[in-house]
Amino acid sequence: MSLNLQEKILRAASELFYSQGIRATGVEAIAKAANTTKMSLYKYFMSKDDLVLAFLRKRDEDFRGWFVDQVDGKADTPKAKLLAVFDVIGEWMAIPEFRGCAFINAAAEFPLAGNPVLQVSAEFYDHFRRYIADLAEQCGSKSPESLALQLSLLLEGAIVSEQMKRHSGSAEQAKQAAIILIEHSIIDIPDTSLLTSNPGEQQ
Amino acid sequence: MSLNLQEKILRAASELFYSQGIRATGVEAIAKAANTTKMSLYKYFMSKDDLVLAFLRKRDEDFRGWFVDQVDGKADTPKAKLLAVFDVIGEWMAIPEFRGCAFINAAAEFPLAGNPVLQVSAEFYDHFRRYIADLAEQCGSKSPESLALQLSLLLEGAIVSEQMKRHSGSAEQAKQAAIILIEHSIIDIPDTSLLTSNPGEQQ
DNA sequence: ATAGGAATATACCGATCGGTATAGTCTATT
DNA sequence: AATAGACTATACCGATCGGTATATTCCTAT
Structure with a gap:
């Protein structure tokens, strides 16, 4: 049913990166779109660059x-x-x-x-x-x-x-x-x- | 000999925009590259968006x-x-x-x-x-x-x-x-x- | 019941962003 | 010499950036 939190973050990031551009998308917005917080985001991804890759x-x-x-x-x-x-x-x-x-x-x-x-x-x-x-x-x-x-x-x-x-x-x-x-x-x-x-x- | 200040700013901006990307280039860096200051930049261009266009x-x-x-x-x-x-x-x-x-x-x-x-x-x-x-x-x-x-x-x-x-x-x-x-x-x-x-x- | 890990909430950090306010310097024209 | 306008220097504004610290809540496994 509900996805892995890591995957949820990656999906949210992917949609925002693609639709708005990478530099135009902040990590706070990604966390919010994934219904989580920056803390969890940085648990699964070392940095924004890491998330981009x-x-x-x-x-x-x-x-x-x-x-x-x-x-x-x-x-x-x-x-x-x-x-x-x-x-x-x-x-x-x-x-x-x-x-x-x-x-x-x-x-x-x-x-x-x-x-x-x-x-x-x-x-x-x-x-x-x-x-x-x-x-x-x-x-x-x-x-x-x-x-x-x-x-x-x-x-x-x-x-x-x-x-x-x-x-x-x-x-x-x-x-x-x-x-x-x-x-x-x-x-x-x-x-x-x-x-x-x-x-x-x-x- | 020396260019119009407005043109100097536009040239500096153009080179930075093209070589580094637009969002990655700050107005301060543009002013510095044109050997001038933000004040002069904003005298000739209403906004960064204006400069981009x-x-x-x-x-x-x-x-x-x-x-x-x-x-x-x-x-x-x-x-x-x-x-x-x-x-x-x-x-x-x-x-x-x-x-x-x-x-x-x-x-x-x-x-x-x-x-x-x-x-x-x-x-x-x-x-x-x-x-x-x-x-x-x-x-x-x-x-x-x-x-x-x-x-x-x-x-x-x-x-x-x-x-x-x-x-x-x-x-x-x-x-x-x-x-x-x-x-x-x-x-x-x-x-x-x-x-x-x-x-x-x-x- | 309780301990432990996962997730959240929130405040904070220094840096930089686009943009502005203010005061001072320089030069050209009268 | 005086005045005007172009330009500079610098400090500041609020907002946001990527990233972190800390404390709390929640759920699960024993």
Whole structure:
């Protein structure tokens, strides 16, 4: 029935961190939202920074688990799953609580280079990209890593775009672009390499 | 020689806001960085919020101006410019001061729906997308708005990706994807519509 | 019944926040 | 030389920050 106190605190913190931002959320407000006090909060978490990392790590697990389940519930074949990814993101972006990606937001709030927050955020996207790359490989993509990175750029772009301006069709456009990129990565179309910007400084 | 005091304050604020984050930067630190005091700061700016908006609006102007100049310096034809966009972003992301997109970061720090910060950030990307859409139209793209949105998703994705993990080749991959999308948007390849995720629930 | 640990309530700490009040310094114009 | 206005220096305001000390209540296990 009632949750572990530690989990209650973590849940309250997670919701506030995500909805209001991390720096904008004080520990007093977290304790109040969890129906407890700062004393108990500091019994389970050494510091606010510790709580922030716990939030991000749990979010990493939860989101990826939820995400894979959603995709699996929508599609069976690898190629269909690769496209369903964009539908799942699109549905996520449509919920009113959507406030962008917790990891991108956290990275924006804690810019210092060696910060563990940045590290956890980078790991999340590594995991995410690995998931996409595996699907890409099962599709028969000729360079799964490249395709995975490109698709993840579309996804991240759609998320931050939707965060700044809601309902601008980012997810649909991302999916349309993904269709083209996926198809192009699977079946080769040899005569599209005639596009060069400045032939002299090609890298 | 020496700048307007108001501009000196705005410059100091801009650098600190961008490098450390907005909430993490106090007005006292801004005044100190501008070699002045809080009193003068509050003579020229009504509040910190006012200063934040001034920072974002100036950034909007400056960045877009700088960006267009860079692109124009790299390419002549619309199509070449469309690709040069990715080179410019790639070079920008390589400088050590790079800390992501000021507008995405600001949006992450001020999540409340009606916040003017969010509005200014959305306007920046509207302007940016318009610039891309104009180039796309001059290229003969069949749907310049769609292509522009797709390309901007790639760009925004590359920026946040590079912010979380430096030197992961985001800009190059974004450019490779852009080449395919641009080519596909200009010359039609009719037989790539055989890609459907779940035929029953197509939206 | 009672002891012990878990949780609460509350007050406090020093530091910093955004913002202001007041007095003094400097320089340019007359 | 005097005056005006821009700028500085500094102290202060109430509020809030992350974090702690202390004492009390509550529940459970023996």
